[in-house]
Every structure is written in C-alpha cells, then in structure tokens.
Amino acid sequence: MSTxxxxxxxxxxxxxxxxxxxxxxxxxxxxxxxxxxxxxQHTLESMRAxxxxxxxxxxxxxxxxGFGVGSSREQAAGxxxxxxxxxxxxPSFSGLFYxxxxxxxxxxxxxxRASEILEGERVQxxxxxxxxxxxEVLPTKPIPDFLLEMVRAKGLLNVLKARIKSGxxxxxxxx
Amino acid sequence: xxxxxxxxxxxxxxxxxxxxxxKVIARAAQQSHVEVGSLLNCxxxxxxxxxxxxxxxxxxxxxxxxxxxWDKNKVVLVMDHYVPARDEESRAIVQxxxxxxxxxxxxxxxxxxxxxxxxxxxxxxLRPGMFCVGGDSHSPTGGAFGSYMxxxxxxxxxxxxxxxxxxxxxxxxxxxxxxxxLARGVCAKDMMLHMIAQLGLNGGQYQALEFTGEVVQxxxxxxxxTLSNMGAEMGAQAxxxxxxxxxxxxxxxxxxxxxxxxxxxxxxxDAGSFAHIHHFDANTLAPQIAAPHSPALTRAVTEYATxxxxxxxxxxxxxxxxxxxxAAASVLKGQRVHPQTRLMVAPASARDQEQARLEGTLQVLIxxxxxxxxNSCGACAGYGATFEEGMTVMSSTARNFKARMGPASVQVxxxxxxxxxxxxxxxxxxxxxxxxx
Numbered sequence: 001m002s003t004x005x006x007x008x009x010x011x012x013x014x015x016x017x018x019x020x021x022x023x024x025x026x027x028x029x030x031x032x033x034x035x036x037x038x039x040x041q042h043t044l045e046s047m048r049a050x051x052x053x054x055x056x057x058x059x060x061x062x063x064x065x066g067f068g069v070g071s072s073r074e075q076a077a078g079x080x081x082x083x084x085x086x087x088x089x090x091p092s093f094s095g096l097f098y099x100x101x102x103x104x105x106x107x108x109x110x111x112x113r114a115s116e117i118l119e120g121e122r123v124q125x126x127x128x129x130x131x132x133x134x135x136e137v138l139p140t141k142p143i144p145d146f147l148l149e150m151v152r153a154k155g156l157l158n159v160l161k162a163r164i165k166s167g168x169x170x171x172x173x174x175x
Numbered sequence: 176x177x178x179x180x181x182x183x184x185x186x187x188x189x190x191x192x193x194x195x196x197x198k199v200i201a202r203a204a205q206q207s208h209v210e211v212g213s214l215l216n217c218x219x220x221x222x223x224x225x226x227x228x229x230x231x232x233x234x235x236x237x238x239x240x241x242x243x244x245w246d247k248n249k250v251v252l253v254m255d256h257y258v259p260a261r262d263e264e265s266r267a268i269v270q271x272x273x274x275x276x277x278x279x280x281x282x283x284x285x286x287x288x289x290x291x292x293x294x295x296x297x298x299x300x301l302r303p304g305m306f307c308v309g310g311d312s313h314s315p316t317g318g319a320f321g322s323y324m325x326x327x328x329x330x331x332x333x334x335x336x337x338x339x340x341x342x343x344x345x346x347x348x349x350x351x352x353x354x355x356x357l358a359r360g361v362c363a364k365d366m367m368l369h370m371i372a373q374l375g376l377n378g379g380q381y382q383a384l385e386f387t388g389e390v391v392q393x394x395x396x397x398x399x400x401t402l403s404n405m406g407a408e409m410g411a412q413a414x415x416x417x418x419x420x421x422x423x424x425x426x427x428x429x430x431x432x433x434x435x436x437x438x439x440x441x442x443x444x445d446a447g448s449f450a451h452i453h454h455f456d457a458n459t460l461a462p463q464i465a466a467p468h469s470p471a472l473t474r475a476v477t478e479y480a481t482x483x484x485x486x487x488x489x490x491x492x493x494x495x496x497x498x499x500x501x502a503a504a505s506v507l508k509g510q511r512v513h514p515q516t517r518l519m520v521a522p523a524s525a526r527d528q529e530q531a532r533l534e535g536t537l538q539v540l541i542x543x544x545x546x547x548x549x550n551s552c553g554a555c556a557g558y559g560a561t562f563e564e565g566m567t568v569m570s571s572t573a574r575n576f577k578a579r580m581g582p583a584s585v586q587v588x589x590x591x592x593x594x595x596x597x598x599x600x601x602x603x604x605x606x607x608x609x610x611x612x
Contacts, residue, residue, distance in 0.1 A: 024576045029557025029561075029579060030561070033257065033268060065377065072310060095412055096325075099327065103330040146342070155330065157240075160333070164240060172337070174237070175244070
C-alpha cells in the first residue's frame with residue numbers, strides 16, 4: 001500500500017488480505033493485557049506491518065475465506081472498530097468472530113466474489129452488495145435485522161442500554 | 176394449519192428426527208423440538224469465563240448499565256490466563272478478577288488451579304443436556320459431556336449475564352464416525368488433527384459436530400475432551416459426544432449426584448438426524464503432525480523429513496490433562512530427553528498434576544528432564560511467557576498460528592503428547608510407534 005491519498009475520493013479504500021486471517025494476527029496475545037490504544041498499533045503486524053499506521057477511518061478490509069478464525073477474543077474485532085474500519089468483506093467468516101464483530105458494531109459483509117476486489121480500489125457499500133469503481137455490484141448475503149440494529153447502535157452494549165431504559169429487559173439489581 | 180387441513184391422514188406436523196444438539200437447544204428454548212436454521216433465544220444453564228474475558232471486561236460494562244448478573248449460581252470464574260502474574264499489568268487483571276469475585280459473591284471461583292475447560296468438568300459443573308456458554312474459544316470442550324457448549328466474546332457474555340439468555344441459529348449436526356482400533360501411541364489428538372486436515376479450518380461451518388463410533392465410545396473422558404476441544408479449530412460452534420456409561424462414571428467420580436444423571440439416556444441423536452456423516456478408519460491412522468502455521472497443515476509423521484526440535488511442550492487444555500501426561504510418560508519412562516531439546520510440561524490442572532504425582536507419572540517426566548510449569552494456559556495463550564526468537568517447537572496444544580506463542584520467527588508444530596515426547600527423546604520429529612516398540 002502506497003502512502004494514503006489526502007484527497008477525498010468516493011467510496012471506501014480497500015485493504016486486501018489473504019485467507020484465514022486469524023485472531024492472533026488481529027489482536028496479538030502479547031498486547032492483550034493493554035487497552036485498545038496499544039493493541040490497535042499491532043493489528044496485523046505479523047502479516048501486514050504497515051497496516052495499523054496506514055489505515056484511515058472509513059477504509060474497508062477485503063479478505064479471503066475464514067476471516068477471524070481462532071480465539072474468542074473480541075478485541076480482534078474491536079481493534080478494527082478502533083482503527084475506523086467501516087466493514088470487512090469476505091466470502092466467509094469464523095462463526096465466533098462473526099458474532100463478536102456485530103456485538104461491537106462492526107459490519108461484516110459475506111461476499112462470495114470478494115476475491116475480485118483489488119487492493120487500493122474504492123468501493124461503495126450498498127444494501128445488497130459491494131459496488132466496484134466501474135459500477136459492477138458484487139452481491140452480499142442478507143444480514144438479520146437484529147444484527148444490523150447492533151451495527152446502527154454501535155454494538156450490543158448500547159442495545160442493552162436502550163432496552164433496559166425502555167423496560168424491555170428486566171434488569172437484575174447491581175451488585 | 177393449511178397442510179393439516181388438506182393432508183387428511185396426518186393430524187399433526189411430522190417432527191423430523193432430532194439431533195442431540197437440537198434436543199439440548201429445544202429444552203433451553205423451552206420448545207418441544209427445533210428446526211435447523213431457525214433463530215431462537217435460549218436460557219443459559221451455565222456461563223463460564225476467565226480472568227482475561229471475564230471481570231475486567233464485564234465489570235465496567237455492567238457498571239455503565241447499572242445492573243447486576245442474572246444468577247451468580249450459574250456462573251463459574253476461572254483464573255488461568257494471566258496466572259501466575261508476570262508483570263504489573265497481569266497482576267492488575269488478576270487482582271480485578273479476585274475483587275470482582277468477592278463483590279459479586281460468586282460461589283464458583285477456581286483461582287490458579289488449572290485451565291477453565293479442564294477444571295469445569297473436574298469440579299462437576301457439566302452434565303448431559305446442559306446448555307452452556309464460555310468466554311473462550313475452546314468452550315466446545317464441554318460438548319464431550321453431552322452438553323451444548325460454545326465460546327463467545329466478552330460483550331456477548333455481558334448480554335448473557337444481564338439477561339440469562341443468548342440467541343442461536345439451530346445448527347445442523349455433522350457426524351464424525353470412527354471405526355477400527357487405534358495403534359499404540361495414536362490417540363484422540365491424532366484423530367482430530369487428521370479430521371481438521373481432511374475437512375479444513377472451516378469444515379465445521381459453525382454447525383455442531385458429533386463424534387460417534389466404536390473408537391469414540393472406547394475413549395476415556397479426557398480423550399473425548401480433546402476431540403471436542405479442537406472442534407474450535409474445525410470452526411464448529413459445538414462439538415458433542417453423546418453420554419454413555421463412561422460419561423456417567425466420570426461424573427459420579429467427580430461428585431455429581433446420582434439424581435442429576437437420571438435422564439442421561441435421553442440425550443442422544445435420533446436415527447437419521449445427521450446432516451452429514453464422515454467415516455474414518457482408526458486402523459490406518461498414523462501419528463499426525465501439523466506444520467507451522469496452521470492446524471490444517473497436518474500430515475502423517477511419516478511424511479516429514481528430519482526436523483530438529485528445540486522445545487517439546489506439553490501444555491494447555493488440549494494437551495496436558497492427566498491422560499496426556501500419562502501418554503508422554505509412557506514414551507519417556509526410564510529415559511532422558513535429547514541434549515539439544517528442552518521438555519516443558521504445564522499440567523492442565525492442579526488435581527491432574529497431583530494425581531500424576533501420586534501415581535508416579537510426574538516423576539517419570541521429571542526424571543526424563545522435564546521442566547515443570549504452572550497449571551495455567553501458559554505459552555499456548557501467548558499472553559505471558561512465550562517461546563524465544565527462532566525456536567522450533569513441538570507442542571501438544573491446539574493452535575499454531577504465526578506469532579501466537581512467541582515472535583513470528585517461532586515455528587510451532589502440533590502433535591499428540593505421545594509425539595511430543597518422541598520428539599523430546601529423539602531431538603527431532605519422530606514416529607512414536609517406533610519409539611514405543
């Protein structure tokens with residue numbers, strides 16, 4: 001990846017990654033004892049050393065099969081939220097990572113043809129697909145409404161907050 | 176309703192055969208049966224979390240919400256990731272876990288006595304038919320007891336402790352059926368590495384696995400736990416073994432009351448309920464070794480060239496239970512490890528270590544030159560003590576992703592505790608079947 005362009009261009013800039021990007025690569029164990037400020041500096045350093053410093057708010061990751069495989073550590077999704085990644089687009093995700101990402105408000109788009117998207121190109125995220133620069137739309141799989149609600153609310157914590165306030169959840173007393 | 180009116184003969188909807196997973200989920204969702212693919216809310220019977228995924232993440236969020244936990248009797252907290260604390264940050268994390276346990280008045284806290292997935296059944300917390308979540312990816316281990324258990328992240332655990340519920344998409348069940356007889360020195364870890372190589376890291380497709388067949392029925396509980404444990408590496412949500420007399424004996428042995436086990440025979444899959452059945456032959460299974468940096472890069476030991484090993488590591492929930500320590504000791508009895516190789520042993524629980532000491536297993540390992548490490552996740556989690564730059568490691572753990580257990584230069588091979596011991600003895604990748612004869 002060359003130095004990030006300063007001029008505004010339409011759409012989200014793409015970072016291409018391979019298949020089976022694991023949670024140790026996203027949130028390395030050695031930094032798990034620290035907060036997101038520190039952890040995020042080391043995101044993907046074992047496979048893409050320039051990522052954490054080069055990423056801009058609104059960028060997207062396009063990866064191969066099985067993105068997020070490995071640990072239950074939700075920080076693997078949290079660092080991407082912290083760095084401002086708008087969405088991860090891949091043909092498949094680890095099931096555990098999938099839940100964690102939405103719980104933290106990170107949008108994941110399951111796109112069988114994700115491999116056609118190129119490094120550095122700008123894509124538009126549409127309701128039913130990813131639009132490439134020349135207008136071609138690669139379809140993405142539908143996402144249940146309750147997961148989209150978590151993306152809109154920026155995570156489960158805020159959803160719970162709203163439901164406790166509205167009385168929809170009968171909360172147990174604080175200890 | 177329309178169908179019932181028109182079909183005439185049948186007065187009710189036919190119920191498709193249900194898998195063990197479906198039966199447990201149906202009970203947790205308070206339904207008579209459930210359809211694969213439907214989205215449901217389930218009542219959680221038990222929530223387990225540890226020092227890393229638990230209090231340090233949950234306590235601040237609960238405070239922000241101004242609420243407490245739904246049922247402290249259904250929570251088990253285990254300190255295993257940052258113990259023993261090696262630095263100030265780790266000490267603060269463990270301290271916070273201890274203070275939170277006191278403030279919440281948690282009745283089930285297991286502190287520095289072993290790894291969560293091993294101590295949970297060891298203390299009698301699991302039984303057939305339970306619906307459980309764990310704040311750790313290896314939570315499918317609990318499936319070995321016929322419970323439906325899966326791993327979740329800390330924020331999702333917040334949802335569980337606030338509401339007592341969690342959503343789920345009812346999974347298909349993929350059966351992994353083993354017939355034949357395992358060779359001496361070949362065990363559950365080899366079976367699992369082989370299955371991961373065959374089906375891939377996403378072979379489980381976040382569905383349920385169920386291990387079946389005469390080989391599985393012949394395995395002791397801790398070997399079955401190894402199978403279920405690495406369901407995580409196959410990308411399954413849960414990985415079950417139906418309860419049988421071996422399960423019941425184990426649970427009675429750890430103090431589960433007889434009356435809690437009355438209905439164990441109900442928890443099995445109906446004939447014709449599996450989505451797929453994969454058949455495997457134990458007779459032809461050689462010891463399996465996964466090359467760096469993925470459990471899916473598994474091949475038979477016979478396909479490896481001579482590779483020197485610097486460190487032989489027996490550790491983690493996957494590979495340092497009593498059964499694993501015994502396996503290593505059977506290879507190393509009366510011998511010393513190779514002078515170029517260091518053998519490290521981190522028994523998965525204090526109770527397993529004590530039993531190993533009483534029966535002499537531990538002494539065999541120490542006499543062979545093993546360095547004994549604390550009963551915690553250790554190098555496997557990569558959170559504290561890890562391997563040094565450039566080391567080549569043969570490990571009985573579950574995962575060998577790049578930079579997990581040390582710097583990116585560390586090369587980790589995965590194998591059974593038998594094969595780790597053989598590598599320690601020979602100083603290189605070795606076929607344990609030749610060492611044992």
